[in-house]
Every structure is written in C-alpha cells, then in structure tokens.
Amino acid sequence: MSHTVELLAVGTELLLGNIANTDARELSRELSSLGLNVYYHSVVGDNPARLRQAVELAKSRADILITTGGLGPTCDDLTKQVVAETFGKKLVFSEESAQSIRDFFARTGKAMTDNNLQQAWLPEGCTILKNRWGTAPGCAFRSGNNYVVMLPGPPSECLPMFREEAAPWLMGLSEGVIRSRTLRVFGMGESRVEDLLRQRMNALTNPTLAPYAKEGEVELRITAKADTPREAEALIAPVEAEVRSLLGDLVYGADVPSLEAVVLAGLKGRGLTMGTAESCTGGLIAKRITDLPGSSAVLKGGVVSYTNEVKQHVLGVPARLLEEQGAVCADVAAAMAQGARRVLGCDLSVSATGVAGPDSDERGNPVGLVYVALADRERVWVRELHLGGTRHRRDRIRALGANHAFDMIRRYLDGKDPEQL
Amino acid sequence: MSHTVELLAVGTELLLGNIANTDARELSRELSSLGLNVYYHSVVGDNPARLRQAVELAKSRADILITTGGLGPTCDDLTKQVVAETFGKKLVFSEESAQSIRDFFARTGKAMTDNNLQQAWLPEGCTILKNRWGTAPGCAFRSGNNYVVMLPGPPSECLPMFREEAAPWLMGLSEGVIRSRTLRVFGMGESRVEDLLRQRMNALTNPTLAPYAKEGEVELRITAKADTPREAEALIAPVEAEVRSLLGDLVYGADVPSLEAVVLAGLKGRGLTMGTAESCTGGLIAKRITDLPGSSAVLKGGVVSYTNEVKQHVLGVPARLLEEQGAVCADVAAAMAQGARRVLGCDLSVSATGVAGPDSDERGNPVGLVYVALADRERVWVRELHLGGTRHRRDRIRALGANHAFDMIRRYLDGKDPEQL
Numbered sequence: 001m002s003h004t005v006e007l008l009a010v011g012t013e014l015l016l017g018n019i020a021n022t023d024a025r026e027l028s029r030e031l032s033s034l035g036l037n038v039y040y041h042s043v044v045g046d047n048p049a050r051l052r053q054a055v056e057l058a059k060s061r062a063d064i065l066i067t068t069g070g071l072g073p074t075c076d077d078l079t080k081q082v083v084a085e086t087f088g089k090k091l092v093f094s095e096e097s098a099q100s101i102r103d104f105f106a107r108t109g110k111a112m113t114d115n116n117l118q119q120a121w122l123p124e125g126c127t128i129l130k131n132r133w134g135t136a137p138g139c140a141f142r143s144g145n146n147y148v149v150m151l152p153g154p155p156s157e158c159l160p161m162f163r164e165e166a167a168p169w170l171m172g173l174s175e176g177v178i179r180s181r182t183l184r185v186f187g188m189g190e191s192r193v194e195d196l197l198r199q200r201m202n203a204l205t206n207p208t209l210a211p212y213a214k215e216g217e218v219e220l221r222i223t224a225k226a227d228t229p230r231e232a233e234a235l236i237a238p239v240e241a242e243v244r245s246l247l248g249d250l251v252y253g254a255d256v257p258s259l260e261a262v263v264l265a266g267l268k269g270r271g272l273t274m275g276t277a278e279s280c281t282g283g284l285i286a287k288r289i290t291d292l293p294g295s296s297a298v299l300k301g302g303v304v305s306y307t308n309e310v311k312q313h314v315l316g317v318p319a320r321l322l323e324e325q326g327a328v329c330a331d332v333a334a335a336m337a338q339g340a341r342r343v344l345g346c347d348l349s350v351s352a353t354g355v356a357g358p359d360s361d362e363r364g365n366p367v368g369l370v371y372v373a374l375a376d377r378e379r380v381w382v383r384e385l386h387l388g389g390t391r392h393r394r395d396r397i398r399a400l401g402a403n404h405a406f407d408m409i410r411r412y413l414d415g416k417d418p419e420q421l
Numbered sequence: 422m423s424h425t426v427e428l429l430a431v432g433t434e435l436l437l438g439n440i441a442n443t444d445a446r447e448l449s450r451e452l453s454s455l456g457l458n459v460y461y462h463s464v465v466g467d468n469p470a471r472l473r474q475a476v477e478l479a480k481s482r483a484d485i486l487i488t489t490g491g492l493g494p495t496c497d498d499l500t501k502q503v504v505a506e507t508f509g510k511k512l513v514f515s516e517e518s519a520q521s522i523r524d525f526f527a528r529t530g531k532a533m534t535d536n537n538l539q540q541a542w543l544p545e546g547c548t549i550l551k552n553r554w555g556t557a558p559g560c561a562f563r564s565g566n567n568y569v570v571m572l573p574g575p576p577s578e579c580l581p582m583f584r585e586e587a588a589p590w591l592m593g594l595s596e597g598v599i600r601s602r603t604l605r606v607f608g609m610g611e612s613r614v615e616d617l618l619r620q621r622m623n624a625l626t627n628p629t630l631a632p633y634a635k636e637g638e639v640e641l642r643i644t645a646k647a648d649t650p651r652e653a654e655a656l657i658a659p660v661e662a663e664v665r666s667l668l669g670d671l672v673y674g675a676d677v678p679s680l681e682a683v684v685l686a687g688l689k690g691r692g693l694t695m696g697t698a699e700s701c702t703g704g705l706i707a708k709r710i711t712d713l714p715g716s717s718a719v720l721k722g723g724v725v726s727y728t729n730e731v732k733q734h735v736l737g738v739p740a741r742l743l744e745e746q747g748a749v750c751a752d753v754a755a756a757m758a759q760g761a762r763r764v765l766g767c768d769l770s771v772s773a774t775g776v777a778g779p780d781s782d783e784r785g786n787p788v789g790l791v792y793v794a795l796a797d798r799e800r801v802w803v804r805e806l807h808l809g810g811t812r813h814r815r816d817r818i819r820a821l822g823a824n825h826a827f828d829m830i831r832r833y834l835d836g837k838d839p840e841q842l
Contacts, residue, residue: 015459017449018633020441024464028438038436039471041464043445050460057478212439276704276725282711283697283704286725290703293779293815301731304697304707304723306716310765314722314735344731358714393577394714 003147003173005031005038006062008054010070010079011153012045023068023151023158030162032210033180033223034170036064046070046078055086059146064170069153071136073115079150080122080139087143089123097128097137104135129165133157140169147173179232180223183243186216186259186407187250187421193218196246207235209243216400217259252410259406260288266413267298267348274409275344276302277315277336277351279327280370285350285402300346305336315339326363328353333371334380341375348412349375350405354385356397370401374408374418381408381418424568424594426452426459427483429475431491431500432574433466444489444572444579451583453631454601454644455591457485467491467499476507480567485591490574492557494536500571501543501560508564510544518549518558525556550586554578561590568594600653601644604664607637607680607828608671608842614639617667628656630664637821638680673831680827681709687834688719688769695830696765697723698736698757698772700748701791706771706823721767726757736760747784749774754792755801762796769833770796771826775806778815791822795829795839802829802839 007024014021024041031038039062044054051070058065070079084091098120105112122128122139129138129149134157140149149166151158171178185193190213194201197220201209207224220243224235244251253262267274276285276299286302289295303314308327311317317335325331336351354370355361368388374381383404387397408418428445435442445462452459460483465475472491479486491500505512519541526533543549543560550559550570555578561570570587572579592599606614611634615622618641622630628645641664645656665672674683688695697706697720707723710716724735729748732738738756746752757772775791776782789809795802804825808818829839 009462014446014462015449016453016631017446017451017459020443020446021462022441025435025438025441028436030438032437038438039466040475041430041435041442041462043462045460053482054461061474210437212437278704278707281708282716282720283699283707283723283725284711286699286704286727287702287708290705290725290727290777291816291819295703296727299703299725299727301727301735302704302723302725303735304704304711304720304725306707306711306720306722310722313766314724314764343735345734356711395712398712 003036003064004062005036005064005066006040006042006058007038007066007068008058009041009043009068009153010046010051011043012047014043014069015045022155023153026155026159027066027068027162029212030167033221034167034178035174035208035223035225036170048078048082051078051082052086055083059086063145064147064149066149066151066166068151068158071119071138071150071152073113073118077118077121083148083150084123087123087141087146087148089125089141089143091121092124094120094122094128094137097122100130100137101135127169129161129169131157131161133160138165140166176225176227177229177232178223178225179229179236180221181236181240181254183220183222183240183247183251184253184256184259185218185220185247185250186252186403188218188247190218193220193247197243200242204239207239209239215396216403249411249414249416252407258288259403259410261292263406263409263413264289264292264295264298266410268294270413272298272348273300273346274298275300275340275346275349276405277340277349278302278304279306279311279336279351279353280356281352281398281401281405282306282356284398285352285405288402288406300344303340303343311336311339315343326361326365328355328361328363328365328369328371330371330373330382330384333373333382334375337373337375337380341377347376348409350408351375352401352405354387354397354401356394356401358394368397370397370404372401372404372408374405374412376412381412383408383419383421424457424485425483426457426485426487427461427463427479428459428487428489429479430462430464430489430574431467431472432464433468435464435490436466443576444574447576447580448487448489448583450633451588454642455588455599456595456644456646457591469499469503472499472503473507476504480507484566485568485570487570487572487587489572489579492540492559492571492573494534494539498539498542504569504571505544508544508562508567508569510546510562510564512542513545515541515543515549515558518543521551521558522556548590550582550590552578552582554581559586561587597646597648598650598653599644599646600650600657601642602657602661602675604641604643604661604672605674605677605680606639606641606668606671607673607824609639609668611639614641614668618664621663625660628660630660636817637824670832670835670837673828679709680824680831682713684827684830684834685710685713685716685719687831689715691834693769694719694721694767696721696761696767696770697826698761698770699723699725700727700732700757700772700774701777702773702819702822702826703727703777705819706773706826709823709827721765724761724764732757732760736764747782747786749776749782749784749786749790749792751792751794751803751805754794754803755796758794758796758801762798768797769830771829772796773822773826775808775818775822777818777822789818791818791825793822793825793829795826795833797833802833804829804840804842
C-alpha cells in the first residue's frame with residue numbers, strides 16, 4: 001500500500017513571507033523515511049473560503065492530508081473548524097485535552113484566558129495528538145478512504161508532535177515497521193557520491209537508499225520496512241556495510257547530528273581539550289563547537305587573528321614568516337595552530353587562514369585558497385584547500401574551511417592521517 | 422486594480438524535504454511590498470501530469486502565476502514545456518538567450534554541453550527575463566487575463582532575477598510606482614512594537630506599514646504607491662518620521678541589512694578598529710562581523726575565552742575577581758573587554774559572558790543571565806541582560822547577546838549612552 005500525502009499549511013504570515021514554511025520541509029523528510037510519498041505542499045492564508053477549497057482539493061487528490069497551523073485561539077481554530085466541516089465531523093469537547101491545557105499553564109506559570117479552552121473542542125471520534133510543547137492539541141482521524149492529521153504551526157511544537165504522536169498513528173495505517181539509518185559523509189562532492197551510488201540506489205527497493213545534499217556534506221538515508229524492528233535492522237545492515245566499504249572513512253558517523261558533534265563527543269570521551277586560531281573563518285569554528293551544549297568541557301578557547309599583528313603578538317607567528325610568505329600559507333597555518341595550543345593551554349588546536357573573498361588578497365592569492373592545520377603536543381598537520389569556483393561564495397568557503405578543521409580532528413581521534421582528504 | 426498571485430514551485434527535492442522552499446518566502450515579501458496579494462503557495466514534483474493540473478488550477482484561481490524551478494537541462498525544461506502548453510503557446514528559439522548562455526560558459530570557463538542551448542527555447546511573444554547569475558533564462562507573458570512569470574529555482578538566481586527583471590515587468594502591469602522603506606528596530610520586543618503601532622497600521626492604506634518579526638529584532642516596512650517615485654517618497658516620509666518619533670533611537674537604520682553591517686560601516690567611516698572577547702557567545706560576535714566582506718578593515722581580532730584560565734592568562738582578567746565573583750558578572754565582562762582592547766590593539770572592544778544554557782552555571786546563575794561590555798581607551802560600559810524564559814533557547818540567548826554587543830557599539834558611535842537599553 002503506497003499512500004500519497006498532501007501537506008497543507010494555514011497562515012497569512014506564510015503568504016506575507018514573514019516566515020518560511022520549514023514545517024513542510026521537515027515533515028517531508030520524516031514522511032519520506034516512513035515510506036510515504038508527498039505529492040503536494042500547499043499554503044493558504046487565514047481565510048475560511050480559500051481554506052475550504054484547499055481542503056476539498058487535498059481530499060480529492062491525496063489520501064493523507066496533514067495540516068499545519070491555524071490551531072489555537074488567535075486564529076479562532078480556523079483549521080479545525082473548516083476541516084471538521086469538510087469531512088462532516090462535529091467538534092466535541094475533550095475534558096482530557098482541557099486538563100492538558102490547564103496543566104500547561106500551571107506548569108509554565110502563565111495566565112490562562114478562557115479562549116484557551118476552546119482548543120479542547122476536537123473532531124468527534126478523533127485520536128488526540130498530545131502537545132507537550134505548547135497548548136493546542138492536534139488530532140488525527142479517518143474518513144472513508146481519507147486520513148487527516150492536524151498539527152500546530154510553530155516548528156517547536158509541530159515537529160516533536162509529528163515524531164512522537166502523528167508518526168506512530170500513521171504507521172498504524174500500514175502493516176509492519178519502518179526503520180532508518182542516516183550515514184553522514186564528508187570529503188566527497190554530492191555529485192560524485194551520487195554517481196558512485198546511483199546504480200545501487202535505483203536497484204534497491206527495500207531498504208531504500210537516498211542521498212540528501214547539504215552544504216559541503218552528503219547524508220545517505222537507508223530506510224527499511226519489515227514486520228519487526230529486528231527484521232528491519234537486518235535489512236539495513238548489509239546496505240550500510242556496502243556503503244561504508246565504498247566510501248570508507250568518508251563516512252564520519254551514523255545517526256549523528258554534525259561533524260562538530262562527533263568531534264565534541266570524541267574529545268570528551270578521550271578527556272582531551274581543544275582550541276582554535278582563526279583567520280578567514282573569523283570565529284566560525286569556535287561558534288560551531290559552542291553551539292553545542294556541553295562544549296565547555298572540551299573547548300578552552302580561541303583566537304580570531306584577523307590581522308598580522310594579532311597573529312604575531314597573540315599567537316606568536318614569526319614576523320619574518322608573515323613578511324616573507326604572507327598570511328595565507330601552510331607555514332602560517334601551522335604556526336597559528338601551534339601558537340593557539342600554547343597560548344590557550346589545550347591538547348589539540350586547529351587553525352584556518354585563507355581568502356574568503358569576495359576579492360583575492362593583496363598578494364594575489366585566489367578566493368577559496370585556504371590552509372587548515374591541526375596541532376598536538378608533538379606534530380602539526382596542514383591541509384591545502386582550493387574552494388574557488390562560481391558556486392563558492394564567502395559563506396560557503398568559510399563553512400567548508402570549518403568543516404575541514406573538524407574533519408582533521410575527527411581523523412586524528414580515529415588514528416587516521418589528518419592531512420588525508 | 423488588485424492582482425492576486427499564486428507561487429508554484431516545481432521540484433521533487435522540495436517534496437522530499439531535501440531543501441526548503443525559501444523562494445516562496447522571499448518572493449512573498451517582495452510581492453507584498455509591490456502591493457500584490459499572494460493567495461497561494463504550491464509545490465509539485467517533477468511530474469508532468471501533476472504539474473499540468475497545478476498550472477490549470479493556478480490559472481483558474483489567481484491572475485498572476487509565478488513559477489520557480491523546473492527550468493534548465495537537468496529537468497528537461499519541464500516547467501516551460503507544461504506552462505507553454507497549458508497557455509497555448511509554442512516554444513521558439515531565442516538567439517539572444519542562446520548567446521547569453523554561451524557567454525555565461527565563456528565567462529565562467531565551464532564546458533558547455535549541447536543540452537544547455539535547449540534553455541533558449543522560450544514561449545512565443547514572451548518577455549525574456551535575463552539570468553546573469555546562472556544559465557536558465559526566465560520569461561514573462563500575458564495570456565488573456567492571466568500573467569505568467571517563470572523563474573529558475575536556485576535562490577541565488579531566482580531572487581536577483583525577480584528584483585531586477587520580473588518586478589519591473591510586474592510593475593508595468595499597473596499604473597504608477599511602488600516604493601518602500603524598511604526601518605530596523607532593536608531593543609523592543611515584537612509584541613510591544615506591534616501594540617504600539619497597531620492602531621496606526623490598521624488606519625494606514627497608502628502608505629502601508631507592516632511589521633516583520635525577526636530573531637530579537639523587528640523590521641517595519643513602509644510601502645507607498647504613487648504616480649511618480651517622488652510622490653511615493655513624499656507619502657513615506659511622514660510615516661517614517663512618525664515611527665521614528667515613537668520608537669526613537671531603537672530604530673537603528675533604514676534600508677540596512679543588519680546591526681553588524683551598521684556597526685561595520687560606522688567604524689569604517691570613523692577609521693576605528695574593534696576586537697572581541699567572548700565567553701558565552703563563543704565566537705559568534707566575531708563570526709557575524711566577519712560574515713561581511715570588508716570586515717578586515719575594522720576587526721583586528723578576537724579572543725574566545727571559554728575557560729577562566731584563558732580569561733586570566735590571555736585577557737588578563739584578575740584571578741581574584743574570577744574567584745570571588747565567578748566568570749558571570751559585570752566586573753569580569755568589563756575586564757574582558759578592556760583586556761581584549763589591550764591584547765588586540767584595537768580602538769573599541771566588546772565582550773560577552775553569561776549562561777547560555779541548557780543548565781545554570783556552577784554558581785547557580787540562571788540560564789539567560791548575560792553581561793555584555795564595551796570598552797574604549799577611557800571607559801567601559803556594561804549591560805546586564807536577563808534573556809531567560811521558555812522561548813529563549815541556547816542559540817537565541819547567544820544571538821541576542823551578540824545583538825546587544827553590536828547595539829552598544831552602534832550607540833557609542835552615535836554619541837549615545839551604550840548602556841541604555
């Protein structure tokens with residue numbers, strides 16, 4: 001059974017461009033990995049007539065309708081009213097939901113107004129989707145051959161509710177279970193990864209293997225459907241092994257959020273500390289590691305050395321080196337990393353120096369030439385990167401430079417050569 | 422004449438959740454400010470039958486259809502084929518577009534394959550929208566009471582093409598001109614700004630005044646329609662003056678991209694340099710200023726002092742102070758800023774120290790308590806911020822801390838008290 005899905009977002013703020021429809025993106029990813037085909041995304045404003053038409057249309061062209069937004073008191077529960085009406089359902093008061101709403105206000109210490117309890121009116125016979133992240137409950141019901149799921153709009157409520165409440169309900173529509181594993185790849189371009197795997201991807205049906213391109217990275221998601229979790233895992237394992245044997249240690253993790261998260265966990269596990277010395281990345285490496293809770297156990301600090309003075313006086317890069325070779329060269333990258341290690345008193349340090357653009361530097365080094373270095377107590381390693389090209393803008397050059405710095409630490413921790421690309 | 426618009430995005434990658442439909446968001450903002458009402462966003466995959474139905478639907482329910490994506494050789498120019506067919510147009514070869522495509526490849530040094538020239542087939546009688554940012558030309562035409570605009574999908578092509586090519590064409594559909602001005606506000610919550618201005622916003626029709634909430638900031642866009650640019654400007658001026666008199670120096674700029682861009686321009690104009698000392702923001706302040714081209718003229722460098730050791734040994738914060746008061750206090754913020762100024766040799770420096778969460782610190786300081794300081798040669802100023810609350814996550818606390826640091830410099834450059842909130 002292959003269900004088709006339409007995602008319908010309700011909210012004038014989307015049509016004004018005040019916010020982007022990120023719910024559609026995130027739900028689409030989740031739905032794909034559940035083996036459901038999303039055929040349409042639609043957005044309408046807080047307008048009952050146009051919403052009614054959109055719901056009728058979705059009813060006619062997809063068998064699962066998932067709405068986001070238009071719940072809650074500020075929009076008079078527009079979505080619930082219109083959807084219930086279109087599918088011929090009455091709204092009935094749910095004492096259970098009312099109590100959850102009262103509990104939410106008690107827990108957060110906010111004042112509850114009466115109209116908040118209007119949210120407890122839900123389509124008769126529906127499955128209530130609990131909202132532990134806000135006040136508006138969601139719901140799910142079947143009507144003939146149609147399945148309907150309603151979720152609140154704010155991503156901080158919509159996405160966890162989908163995962164914890166709606167996805168299990170949707171899975172109940174079909175036999176068996178779905179499991180997926182995401183392998184993350186750094187160090188090979190998107191198109192090369194796809195070329196390498198295309199034949200295999202096309203041949204596979206269960207599990208499926210699908211690539212997702214990200215800035216400078218590729219995610220490969222293996223999704224299997226089976227009667228039991230154990231059987232699904234057994235389907236995934238050989239495909240994972242096959243991908244890993246093709247891509248080797250370009251695969252930096254399975255079901256992990258990012259390179260920096262792998263680095264943070266690796267350093268923590270080994271009781272090691274790190275520091276940064278950043279020129280072209282201008283603080284981005286430190287920023288990315290400190291985005292993560294718990295980074296204070298690992299990061300001692302960093303130096304952003306945007307001028308030669310700071311490279312020389314704070315990091316101890318020799319003046320002669322800067323004069324003779326300029327700031328963008330392998331030796332300066334190495335000296336920056338070693339200087340940061342000494343100044344910050346950390347076990348490992350990484351550095352980046354290069355030309356982020358838009359213009360080449362005063363020595364004529366091209367945009368995209370970046371040196372990234374890693375130093376430990378005994379040695380220093382340097383990668384020379386050529387990140388130029390029309391698609392590589394300043395922000396992408398900086399992001400890739402930071403990725404390489406984390407990749408060097410990752411390889412170091414794995415006992416691999418940090419210079420290897 | 423009030424036109425209604427449907428935005429139709431074409432691309433399976435959107436339905437898989439591989440990318441978000443940011444074009445819809447950005448175009449919606451642009452269209453609103455042109456006085457055009459966006460009623461629908463739709464997304465379909467690279468499927469001719471479903472695309473044809475979506476185009477028919479848009480034709481019936483909106484008078485302007487704007488498509489994004491599905492141009493170019495990799496998708497066989499799907500959108501162009503289907504849209505032309507639906508509106509009964511033939512595709513004809515445009516030698517002018519073919520030459521632009523050849524020029525693009527000559528300019529970027531890439532190899533041109535034959536299928537690239539297929540992009541030069543365009544609907545008969547259309548206005549060609551030039552693409553100076555990629556290869557696929559766009560087009561615009563009228564068919565009865567319908568207007569159609571086709572743009573490529575990549576945001577780096579779609580958005581500049583809309584602004585420079587499509588918007589003037591759309592403006593030609595109606596009499597007069599549209600002008601808008603965006604005032605950017607920092608230091609007052611979104612809901613308070615809206616409360617303050619709601620009555621005025623509701624009363625205004627030409628110009629209109631519309632707020633856009635951003636993380637920690639508010640944008641106010643004033644949009645006027647008139648026969649000439651001069652008349653439109655004359656309509657905007659009194660509303661701008663009124664908003665400025667209500668919000669005072671919370672308005673940090675008109676038609677400027679960000680606080681850091683205002684700071685960068687201000688420092689450059691005065692020939693001043695800056696540096697940073699960051700604890701809880703972990704490099705974010707330096708990262709944000711170095712996101713901007715030309716920042717090397719202003720930023721000397723920065724220190725990320727994530728441990729007390731680094732605060733003490735690199736920035737010279739007195740050990741006694743750290744022992745007695747801990748790292749999160751006004752005196753440490755001040756000492757960090759002064760230390761950074763000395764170590765980095767800059768005119769002004771900013772610092773941030775606080776608790777970004779998710780947990781309170783070892784002294785029991787609550788999540789969201791942040792001190793931000795600014796030092797010049799003679800003085801130091803400190804702001805104490807309480808950024809806690811359920812909606813303030815780690816990333817938001819860090820972003821707001823950085824905003825305050827930039828706001829302190831902005832006020833300093835304007836001759837205002839940097840401590841004033």
